Amino acid sequence: MLFEASELLINVFVVVAGLFIGSFLNVVIYRVPRDESIAFPGSHCPKCGGAIRFYENIPVLSYLALRGKCHHCKTSIPFRYPVVELLTGLLFLALKIRFGFSYWLFLKDFPFAAILVAVTFIDLDHRIIPDRLSLGGLVWGLALSFFDPSITVIQSFSGAIAGFAFFYAIAWYYEWRTGKMGLGGGDIKLIAMIGAFIGPLGVLTTIFISSIVGSVFGIVLAVRQKSRPSSLEGEVPEGLMKYSLPYGPFLVLGGLYYHLLGEILWHPFMNLM
Ligand SMILES: [Zn+2]
Numbered sequence: 001m002l003f004e005a006s007e008l009l010i011n012v013f014v015v016v017a018g019l020f021i022g023s024f025l026n027v028v029i030y031r032v033p034r035d036e037s038i039a040f041p042g043s044h045c046p047k048c049g050g051a052i053r054f055y056e057n058i059p060v061l062s063y064l065a066l067r068g069k070c071h072h073c074k075t076s077i078p079f080r081y082p083v084v085e086l087l088t089g090l091l092f093l094a095l096k097i098r099f100g101f102s103y104w105l106f107l108k109d110f111p112f113a114a115i116l117v118a119v120t121f122i123d124l125d126h127r128i129i130p131d132r133l134s135l136g137g138l139v140w141g142l143a144l145s146f147f148d149p150s151i152t153v154i155q156s157f158s159g160a161i162a163g164f165a166f167f168y169a170i171a172w173y174y175e176w177r178t179g180k181m182g183l184g185g186g187d188i189k190l191i192a193m194i195g196a197f198i199g200p201l202g203v204l205t206t207i208f209i210s211s212i213v214g215s216v217f218g219i220v221l222a223v224r225q226k227s228r229p230s231s232l233e234g235e236v237p238e239g240l241m242k243y244s245l246p247y248g249p250f251l252v253l254g255g256l257y258y259h260l261l262g263e264i265l266w267h268p269f270m271n272l273m
Contacts, residue, residue: 014096014105015089019059021114022088026081029121032130048073059085080121088117091256098260108144112137112197112259116252119190123248129186134193141196151199159195163203167191187247194255202258205265209254210247218245 024038030046031038043052050072056062063082070077095109115137119129138160145156171183195203258265 010101011093011096014092014101017110018089018092019085021092021110022085022117023057023059023081025088025114025118025121026084028118028133029084029125032118032132033122033126033128045070045072045075047075059089084117084121088114091117094260104148104150108141108148108197109259111140113256115193116256120249120252123186123246127184127246129184129190129248131189134186134189138189138193138196141193145196151197155199156196159197159199159203160192161195162200163191163195163207164188166203166207183247187251190248190251194251198255198259198262202255202262205258205262206251206254209257210250213253214245214247214250217250221245 027043028038030036043057044050045052048070050070052071056066056071060082063077066077068077068079069075091113092105092110095113096105099105099109115133119133122133123129142156142160145151145153148156167183167188171181171188174183175181191203191206194206198206
């Protein structure tokens with residue numbers, strides 16, 4: 001009974017930590033692609049510049065209390081803010097359940113997930129993946145592998161190199177054949193970073209999952225686009241599709257899938273061999 005109660009407390013703590021990190025990620029998502037400092041100035045409304053006080057900055061609750069509007073100018077706060085907070089909270093809980101509660105969560109799994117959440121929404125908004133996140137994460141992932149008992153240094157480095165080489169080759173081939181840029185440099189650095197955290201098998205799974213989900217998504221959007229050409233403008237979620245799909249979010253999906261559940265996919269194959 002005592003054990004269960006303390007386990008519940010830890011879970012609550014992990015979710016709350018995730019909510020606050022998610023709130024910080026909203027700042028990262030807004031400011032990093034604009035090359036603004038993530039520390040200064042303090043939180044403010046992007047519309048009227050009004051300061052957001054600390055009690056107006058409590059994840060999810062403040063959004064509900066303010067009814068989704070700026071306290072000063074009543075501009076709507078995007079619904080995405082509490083969504084990013086909740087998403088991060090749930091991801092942190094899933095990671096804790098998967099890996100157990102240890103300091104490695106805070107050193108490795110939480111930063112990895114946080115970077116991936118930020119990358120997803122920045123890529124959706126701006127079609128870029130900032131080097132500060134992808135290369136920063138790459139260096140962090142490689143450095144951790146020297147101490148992390150769950151991955152070897154060779155796995156980490158070969159994961160990063162395999163991801164980089166595979167995507168670089170595809171990008172080069174595509175450009176050579178079509179004269180157009182397919183994969184962006186940001187995607188190449190992102191897959192290298194993911195590889196540093198989850199190794200070569202993880203990279204393989206990530207590429208596999210992301211290409212399948214990405215293709216399905218692309219086909220669905222293309223069909224919808226064809227069937228309703230006139231109403232397209234208002235139909236498509238902001239930043240999601242103008243000319244092509246951003247690939248980063250699909251890589252994130254694949255990477256998180258492997259990190260949380262990967263063994264479930266690979267075990268049947270491994271047993272066969
Ligand atoms: Zn305002």
